[in-house]
Amino acid sequence: MNGKIKKLVILTGYFKGESYGLLGPQMAATIINSHTDFNAIVVGVTNENDIKDVKTALNHYFGDQQKILGFSSLGGRSDLFDLARELKEQGAITILAGSQAGPDYKGEKGWQSYPHRFKGVSDCFSFALHGPAQQIIPILSSGFDKDISKFDGVLCKDANGRINETPSTDWDDTFLSAVDWQTLYLLNGSVFEPITITTxxxxxxxxxxxxxxxxxxxxxxxxxxxxxxxxxxxxxxxxxxxxxxxxxxxxxxxxxxxxxxxxxxxxxxxxxxxxxxxxxxxxxxxxxxxxxxxxxxxxxxxxxxxxxxxxxxxxxxxxxxxxxxxxxxxxxxxxxxxxxxxxxxxxxxxxxxxxxxxxxxxxxxxxxxxxxxxxxxxxxxxxxxxxxxxxxxxxxxxxxxxxxxxxxxxxxxxxxxxxxxxILPHHSTPLIIHHASGLADWIRQIELKENIQFQRVGTTIGWWQTKEEFLL
Ligand code: SF4
Structure with missing residues (x-):
């Protein structure tokens, strides 16, 4: 880690026993480390990690500093959404970023009229950042006591709870070049330990x-x-x-x-x-x-x-x-x-x-x-x-x-x-319908035509089970 005092941790989902690098989050950490006065690390959290240990490690890492936490590549994990909510309620700045950050923050189309639909995770995060990672630079420079709602790619709630959204900036090669692959950490007990990636x-x-x-x-x-x-x-x-x-x-x-x-x-x-x-x-x-x-x-x-x-x-x-x-x-x-x-x-x-x-x-x-x-x-x-x-x-x-x-x-x-x-993998992958995918439009039309409701499972739609069957 470098000698900067301000700290930022990007939490991501990770698989136990692996040692692969994470391009998106690690490129974001590299951008933050090169262009701001924050020191950013990426922490992979596996399904097997105890969330209590993650919290202990975060307390230890941040000390008495305000926690600034990015969340990326969560794969719809509800334990990490819950962690973000809890940390936000305790005063941390929690930022949802990465693929589908905007749609997941806002929730499924029309959820206000159809209460069984996915309501989004805007309660868990201070704001979301949709699009290229360099959009975080002016936000970190401005500080979180200022209004950040006008910055590129930001989704956040106004005083009335309405979500404001600004368009993302374009992808820019300047920020798609350097990657510091030494920014990845995993949990060992209740401390973060750097890992050496092999892919x-x-x-x-x-x-x-x-x-x-x-x-x-x-x-x-x-x-x-x-x-x-x-x-x-x-x-x-x-x-x-x-x-x-x-x-x-x-x-x-x-x-x-x-x-x-x-x-x-x-x-x-x-x-x-x-x-x-x-x-x-x-x-x-x-x-x-x-x-x-x-x-x-x-x-x-x-x-x-x-x-x-x-x-x-x-x-x-x-x-x-x-x-x-x-x-x-x-x-x-x-x-x-x-x-x-x-x-x-x-x-x-x-x-x-x-x-x-x-x-x-x-x-x-x-x-x-x-x-x-x-x-x-x-x-x-x-x-x-x-x-x-x-x-x-x-x-x-x-x-x-x-x-x-x-x-x-x-x-x-x-x-x-x-x-x-x-050719065939050891296990096939069941069809997963993310609420913002094309198939989600298909299944919502079926719900309306047939007057049925499919069960929502986190950010996905459980096409195999109607809500009525689930409740039986
Ligand atoms: S659109 Fe189809 S081909 Fe393209 S990345 Fe997605 S799954 Fe692959």
């Missing part, structure tokens, strides 16, 4: 190209509510990107980070014991066309890479097979591993893929799998994609649209193409 992230693209264009999507009724009759059972929504996706709603598509900022991020990555940069996830949903260029940039910086983790769509993978092979040729010479760490297959049924607005079909997913398996035989050591190699591909199940016929067909595909062997 990091590098931001190359903000948002996702699939989320660039709005289109009308026809989403089927949940299987249990489909009615027999001449009228098709679907709901129409306007959607950018996949209907379940947070990134699509929160960021849309802002294009690439400039080369200078990107290079700086590469430079900032920590090194492993051999002097090579630690494995990192390249944040770019369509990364293959620029992959060879990344090796050139590493050469210019005179740094050595160890592993690049890619998250991408099956159709982008097929379009980018040639550049991927070219990058693998370079990776082989340089002894670097390219891990296809997460391919968003999501389903192997066309109607479910349509409802998810994935923008691709079952055959594209299968073609991508065939292509990866072939590439693996050409580059066995330098290409990874198996779950045993650390990959965790997207497979959403169950969904509201599952019926015996769809389940039968999916199981047939899984068995015919031996997907359990190398």
């Amino acid at each position: 990091a992230q590098v931001l190359q693209q903000i948002g996702c190209q699939h989320a660039a264009k709005e289109r009308q999507v026809f989403i089927d009724y949940p299987a249990g509510l489909v009615k027999n009759g001449p009228q098709p059972s679907y709901i129409t929504i306007c959607q950018k990107g996949c209907s379940f996706c947070d990134v699509a709603v929160d960021k849309g598509y802002f294009g690439g980070v400039g080369e200078a900022a990107f290079k700086k991020q590469l430079w900032c990555l920590p090194e492993d014991g051999d002097g090579r940069k630690i494995p990192f996830e390249l944040i770019n949903e369509s990364p293959l066309f620029k992959l060879s260029q990344l090796f050139k940039l590493a050469d210019e910086l005179a740094i050595e890479l160890s592993q690049i983790n890619l998250t991408l769509r099956a159709d982008y993978l097929i379009k980018g097979l040639k550049p991927l092979a070219a990058a693998l040729d370079i990776a082989t010479k340089k002894n670097v591993r390219i891990l296809l760490s997460s391919i968003g297959f999501e389903s192997f049924d066309d109607s479910i893929l349509k409802n998810l607005n994935k923008g691709l079909d079952r055959q594209t997913n299968l073609d991508a799998i065939k292509a990866i398996r072939q590439l693996k035989s050409r580059y066995p050591a330098n290409l990874g994609y198996l779950k045993q190699e650390g990959a965790n591909h997207g497979f959403i199940h169950p969904t509201p649209w599952d019926n015996p016929q769809i389940s039968h067909e999916i199981n047939k595909t899984i068995s015919m193409y031996q997907l359990s062997h190398d």
Whole structure:
């Protein structure tokens, strides 16, 4: 920690036993440390941590200073929302930031008229900051005894309890370059201890190209509510990107980070014991066309890479097979591993893929799998994609649209193409409907049409259970 006296802690959700860096919160801490007179650290809180210990550690860390706390990447955890509320009531400044900060602060659309909807977490936080992290700089300089409601990206309540909101500022490469990866701490007993991260992230693209264009999507009724009759059972929504996706709603598509900022991020990555940069996830949903260029940039910086983790769509993978092979040729010479760490297959049924607005079909997913398996035989050591190699591909199940016929067909595909062997994760992910996602618009329309209510579970909508069933 540096010698600054004013302190700020960013609390985030974290997984037990892991040692991964957190780009968003750690970039925010770096910005605060470089541009303000605060010293910021990031503290990962796991599900297993006792919140009493977190409070003790915060008391110890802040001493008699006023607590200034950011909350980011909470993953809808109610224990952390409750902690924020309690600390705020005791006089701390609590700030909600990160993905979905604005919508989570304000609550679900129309909750004032429909009391079962998610009311938002504005009671837990002094204010929310939606958008780029550099917006915190003038707020910290101004101090919290002043009116901060006019600063960019701020959502806060006025004296009458109404929420005021100002537009976010634009993303700016100046603040997307340096990352101090030594700012992450975990709880040990009831004290914060720094951890050495073993994987990091590098931001190359903000948002996702699939989320660039709005289109009308026809989403089927949940299987249990489909009615027999001449009228098709679907709901129409306007959607950018996949209907379940947070990134699509929160960021849309802002294009690439400039080369200078990107290079700086590469430079900032920590090194492993051999002097090579630690494995990192390249944040770019369509990364293959620029992959060879990344090796050139590493050469210019005179740094050595160890592993690049890619998250991408099956159709982008097929379009980018040639550049991927070219990058693998370079990776082989340089002894670097390219891990296809997460391919968003999501389903192997066309109607479910349509409802998810994935923008691709079952055959594209299968073609991508065939292509990866072939590439693996050409580059066995330098290409990874198996779950045993650390990959965790997207497979959403169950969904509201599952019926015996769809389940039968999916199981047939899984068995015919031996997907359990190398592709399917150990556990599928149930469909999660965040209250601000496209699917939330779909399910709210169903509630109104069918005069039913689905249970709210924190920031999500429990599509599997109506409120009446829950109360029985
Ligand atoms: S799920 Fe992936 S492909 Fe779909 S909109 Fe989100 S980031 Fe883009």
